Amino acid sequence: IYPRLEVGDLLAPPLVVDGVCLRAPFEDVAVTHRFCGEIARGSEAGILQGWDDGTFKPTREVTRQAAVAFLYERAGAPTGAPAPGFADVPDTHDFHAAIAWAAEQGVATGYDDGTFRPRDAVTRQAAVAFLHRFAGAPDPTGDLGFTDVDADHEFHAAITWAAGAGITQGYDDGTFQPAREVTRQAMAVFLDRG
Structure with a gap:
């Protein structure tokens, strides 16, 4: 107990x-x-x-595999997810369980070529998209007006939600810099505030 x-x-x-x-x-x-x-x-x-x-x-960049592993640990490291079906994530992959869980839960998706690219650095837009989906994809509140995130941006809803929820504030120049790679310290902040 x-x-x-x-x-x-x-x-x-x-x-x-x-x-x-x-x-x-x-x-x-x-x-x-x-x-x-x-x-x-x-x-x-x-x-x-x-x-x-x-x-x-x-200050080291976070990989896609590490980003989903952080969320997997936050979810309590659940077991039993089916194989994720990514060509570059074999059963022997160190992060197989985390990636399988993230794929099953819809937290993370792969690429059109059937890969997950686990060792690629995760971008700010992908990191907040993972968090947004992990939270159940809640509707964003308002639009905080990042100058580099238009309303038709692929991750507009996730970025707007993250800003509205206080997970991210963007940069002093009014940008979010969605394609910028996430550092481990920034991911720690996202996870702590999310």
Whole structure:
């Protein structure tokens, strides 16, 4: 009924309290890092993982496979999804379960050529589209008027929803930069706010 606690769970202080990052979640994410809180909360929740060397690599681009893996972990790592049917995601692929789940749930789709391109960097528009679908594709509220996202943009609804929900604010120049690659720190923020 209750989660099993280990002795270390009782001894380790929390990473974040009242939005303040109390201790560094990774060697390369100091308590003064702009997104320490978001990264720490994702790490504590088991959604965001670092590397074996104790780093998070916050400015590294997020791959498509990692983006769906983050959402898969957030969903509780459900099992039993059928094979995703992508030519480049065999049963032995490290992220097979996450990609299969994302495809089955409609969170992520592949390309017209039957591939998923798991190692490609995920763009900002694709990341918010994944989040939008993960949330059940709610209707966007209003139009926040990003200068580079027209009403007929393929991901207009997802981007507008993400902005209206406070997941993203875009850039100071009024753009969203939909084709820009997402960094791990930005994905941590999207996940934390989503």
